[in-house]
Amino acid sequence: MSGGVDSSVTAKLLADQDYDLSAVFMRNWDTRDESGTDSGCEWKKDWEDVQRVCRMLGLKCEMVDLSREYWTRVFEPALDLWEAGSTPNPDIWCNKEVKFGALMDRLTSKNSWLATGHYADKKWALPPLSVSNLFAYGKFPPRPQLRRPLDRSKDQTYYLAAVPEASLARALFPLAPYKKTEVRAMAQKWGLPTASREESMGICFVGEKRKFDDFIAQYIPPKPGPIIDLEGGRILGRHPGLYSYTIGQNARIKGMHQKMFVAKKDPKENAIYVVPGPEHPALYCASITVDKWKWIWEDAPPTGIDGEGFRGRVQYRHRMVDVPGTIQRRADGTIRITFQKPQSSVATGQVAVMWNRDWCLGCGIITATEGSLH
The missing domain is CATH 2.40.30.10 (Translation factors)
Incomplete structure (x- = not known):
């Protein structure tokens, strides 16, 4: 459980069924690494909300600190990619390495299942028919397939694409047949403490109130370089580091008569190349x-x-x-x-x-x- 409405409704849906159910809250980011204090930390509010929902549902809950695993398996590799000028997606590797990796490894029983509030679905299917298994076809156990949910507007299967089959087999996605509006309505009907809580957006460790560039600058030394017009070769400005822009982004260069968009990043030259307009062929x-x-x-x-x-x-x-x-x-x-x-x-x-x-x-x-x- 994350403290949001989706995982709260997931818990309620399962609590109404015949499961031996308990809740777990992951603490993945330690703000003491940044400020030396936990004061004003967002995870504390999340943990409080999880406990409130669990008290209402009569569920046992615990917090598991996976901040070290997150740092080494997700954050450090992402930093290397950002510094090299690439655009990583830490949320995908968090699901693979932490939620369906380190957390699942800590489950006390191999017969345990891990349910989440993701908008995703899972089906069971037989392996494909081939010459090697022609005569044994039907004797193999079914295998899990990751599928899109009903609500395509909230579809999160992209973030689960790296989860291995063994972990997917032990996963439950109770929100698969529901739309987000239905989930919110159920939370309100049941009076869940998180029913009116707004959705969290953005990368979890950056949060919503901080600028990405300011956050990353705490971990990657500034390395200013030129912003160059790809067509004419003229230097149009400076960037603080390759991580500060991604391909296709509006470069927001002052004094230009037309918006310029990032078409290329050159790590060797530490240069960013831009082109005029969002439909330029170089994009x-x-x-x-x-x-x-x-x-x-x-x-x-x-x-x-x-x-x-x-x-x-x-x-x-x-x-x-x-x-x-x-x-x-x-x-x-x-x-x-x-x-x-x-x-x-x-x-x-x-x-x-x-x-x-x-x-x-x-x-x-x-x-x-x-x-x-x-």
Whole structure:
């Protein structure tokens, strides 16, 4: 439980069923690392809300401090990517490494299940039919599939794409058949203490009241460099560090007659290149190279990836509609995804997720973009 309305309703839905149920609150970020004190810390309010809901539902609850695991497995790798000019997504790795990793490892029983307030779904399916299992087909146990929920506007399956199959098998997503409006209405009907609590947005350790650049500057030394017009080569301004901009972002350069957008970052030159207008051809790419790819069903990737490729749906940001694309595995083991139509504002460090309709197959980290239209 996070202290929000979604996990509170999840707890109530399960409490009304015949489960041996208890709640756990994860503390992932230690503000003492920044300020030397816990005063005014947001996690304390979250923990208080969790306890209030649990008292109302008659549930045992505990807090688990996973801040060290979060620091080493999520935050430090993200810092390295930001410093190199990439755009990581820590929330995806938090789910893999912490919530469905370190926390699940601490569950007292291997028969335990972990329920969350994610808007996601899970189905059970038999493995694909092949020559090797033709005669034994039907004897294999069903396997978990990560699926999109009913409420596509709140869909969070993108953030769960890196969760391994073994963890997914022990996961429950009770909010799968509900819309957010229904969840809020249930919370109000039941009088849950978190019913009117606003949604939290943004990266968890940054919070909503701080600017990202100011926060990251506490951990990455400033490294100013030029902002350069990609078309004319003219220096238009300065940046405090490559982490301060991402591909496709409005660079907000003063004195320009037209808005300039980030088209390229050069770590070697410590330079950011911009172009005029949000539809400039240099903002688009035809394909991407993806490293550290993981299929949720590791031993059963889709057919065709070593040949002409598998045609599916691709998502490289949370708030986007998935687009058609073909995924192929190269001889060096890296993955190439070719878009059916060129895509705008694709940044290295982002996570590319592959889908078979509403079935999430796996994901990897974008390391390069190819085929700029410029």
